[in-house]
Amino acid sequence: MTEIGYTLSSEEHGPNDLVEHAGRAEEAGFDFLSISDHYHPWVSAQGHSPFVWGTLGGVAHATEEVDVGVGVSAPIMRMHPAIYAQAAATAAAMFEDREFFFGVGTGENLNEHVLGDHWPEHAVRMEMLEEAVEVIRKLWTGEQVSHRGPHYTVENARLFTLPEEPPKICVSAVGERAARTAAEFGDGFWAVGPQETVQTWEEEGGEGPRFCQLSACVAETEEAAVETVHERWPNTALPGELSQILPTTAHFEQATSMVTEEDIAEGSTITGPDVQPHIDSIQGAIDAGYDHVYVHQVGDDQEALFDLYEEEVLPSFS
Numbered sequence: 001m002t003e004i005g006y007t008l009s010s011e012e013h014g015p016n017d018l019v020e021h022a023g024r025a026e027e028a029g030f031d032f033l034s035i036s037d038h039y040h041p042w043v044s045a046q047g048h049s050p051f052v053w054g055t056l057g058g059v060a061h062a063t064e065e066v067d068v069g070v071g072v073s074a075p076i077m078r079m080h081p082a083i084y085a086q087a088a089a090t091a092a093a094m095f096e097d098r099e100f101f102f103g104v105g106t107g108e109n110l111n112e113h114v115l116g117d118h119w120p121e122h123a124v125r126m127e128m129l130e131e132a133v134e135v136i137r138k139l140w141t142g143e144q145v146s147h148r149g150p151h152y153t154v155e156n157a158r159l160f161t162l163p164e165e166p167p168k169i170c171v172s173a174v175g176e177r178a179a180r181t182a183a184e185f186g187d188g189f190w191a192v193g194p195q196e197t198v199q200t201w202e203e204e205g206g207e208g209p210r211f212c213q214l215s216a217c218v219a220e221t222e223e224a225a226v227e228t229v230h231e232r233w234p235n236t237a238l239p240g241e242l243s244q245i246l247p248t249t250a251h252f253e254q255a256t257s258m259v260t261e262e263d264i265a266e267g268s269t270i271t272g273p274d275v276q277p278h279i280d281s282i283q284g285a286i287d288a289g290y291d292h293v294y295v296h297q298v299g300d301d302q303e304a305l306f307d308l309y310e311e312e313v314l315p316s317f318s
Contacts, residue, residue, distance in 0.1 A: 002286050003031035003067075004309075004317055005294030007213060008059070011041035012232065012299070015050040019058035021302055025066065028310040032067035032099070033059070034213065034294050039078060039111040042235040042243070042252045053087040060094035067099035071211060071294075072172045072190050074107025076125060077117050081132035082154050085139040092163035100163070101209065103190040104129060105172030109247045122244070126178060127151070130185050133169055140166040168208055176200045193268055194285040202289065212290035214281050216270035216297055218304040225271035226264050228299040234259040237267050269298070275312045282317065 006025040008018045022033055037052040052070060059068060070091075075084035092100040106125035113119050120128070128151045135152055138145045139159050147154040170188030173179040179197040182189060188208030189201045198210050215236055219225035229236070234256035235243060246252050270277045278295070285293045297305035 002282075002290070002317065003292050004282065004314060005032040005034055005069075005292060006030040006305075006309075007294055007296035008033055008035035008055075009296055009298075010036045010038060010048060010050055010052060010055070011046040012048055014048050015055040015058065018050070018055050019062045022059040022066075022068075023062040024302070024306055026063045028306045029314045030066060030294075030309070032069060032101075032292065032294065033063075034069045034071040034101075034103070034211070035059070037070050037073040038108075039114050040249055042110065042249065043232075043256060044249050044253065045232055053091060056091045057094060060091070065098065067101070068095055069099075069101030069170070069211065070103055071101075071213065072103035072105040072170075074105055074112055074129075075132045075136065076107060076128040076151075077112040078107075078114060081135040081152055082139060082157055084132070085136040086159055086161075088136070088167060089140060089159055089162050092167045093161055096163075100167045101170055101188065101211070102167040103170045103172060103211065104133065105190065106178075106244075108244050110243075110249070110252070113247055119245070119247075122178070122241075126181055129171070130181070133171075133185055136169070137166070170209060170211060173197055173201065179206075180204045182206065191290075194281075194288040194290065196288065198289045209292050210290045211292040211294065212285045212288070214270065214285060214293065214295050215268070216278060216281075216295050216305065217299055218273060218297060218308050219271070219299070219301070220273060222265075222272035225273075226261050229264045229269050229271060230259070230261045233269070233298045234264070236269055237263045270295075273308075275308060278308070278313050279316050282313070 075081045109119045144158040168187035170190045171182035171186030172190040173182040179200040183204035183206035190211045192213045217225040237259040
């Protein structure tokens with residue numbers, strides 16, 4: 001059965017608001033939550049970027065039954081994978097008797113270059129990610145670990161706080177080559193937008209949960225929704241690999257200055273008050289092969305999405 005989730009958007013909301021949204025999403029009937037892990041927002045109009053691992057502690061205590069995932073972290077540069085292993089293990093231990101999903105990917109220059117490290121090409125980052133996941137899994141055994149690889153060193157490290165079961169590590173991939181690699185070492189698959197790469201992942205032997213994020217803006221009118229997305233989430237319309245290589249919010253703002261409201265209206269974001277486009281988009285992701293579909297409401301008015309989904313959308317999939 002497909003599970004329908006809600007996005008805790010760290011780029012648009014502070015930590016206390018995110019905790020409040022988590023509790024409201026559980027009340028509305030969402031099956032799971034996904035929270036983003038970034039150092040910066042894409043554009044300054046989004047306004048936030050709290051530390052996800054601190055925020056998750058509040059989410060754990062504000063909710064009771066809803067499953068939670070981080071979608072996605074890049075455990076390759078900004079923090080050493082040994083620290084990610086501890087952070088994710090602690091978070092998973094706080095969600096006792098619930099699923100905690102650890103989404104991982106190769107990241108974006110915007111967030112990962114902040115310590116001054118060189119931003120390598122994608123093939124190298126995927127190699128780093130595979131080794132990082134190896135380090136994380138070694139530490140999740142609870143044994144003392146020493147590791148000396150091409151990218152990471154760990155010496156006499158041991159995690160003492162662990163969940164009863166290690167979280168599933170769901171690997172993000174955009175292109176087919178990345179999807180094939182993700183199938184080799186991931187416990188699941190993570191994507192933004194219903195991409196056919198999940199089919200490549202499955203054909204290559206990938207198994208586990210398959211996550212897909214959809215973006216939406218529920219507002220009183222279609223025009224108001226498009227205006228909000230254009231102001232707060234124009235990065236959704238950037239083509240190709242720009243999102244992976246631009247280094248600062250200023251660069252994103254320069255790039256998105258070319259995005260028009262028409263681009264938003266014709267894009268993949270679900271805009272406006274009508275319920276059917278939401279149902280159709282979720283069903284499209286399900287048909288593409290995803291069993292975890294979660295929705296990001298762009299803008300300040302999260303209650304508009306909660307009301308629509310609680311009353312009309314979620315009952316359509318129950």
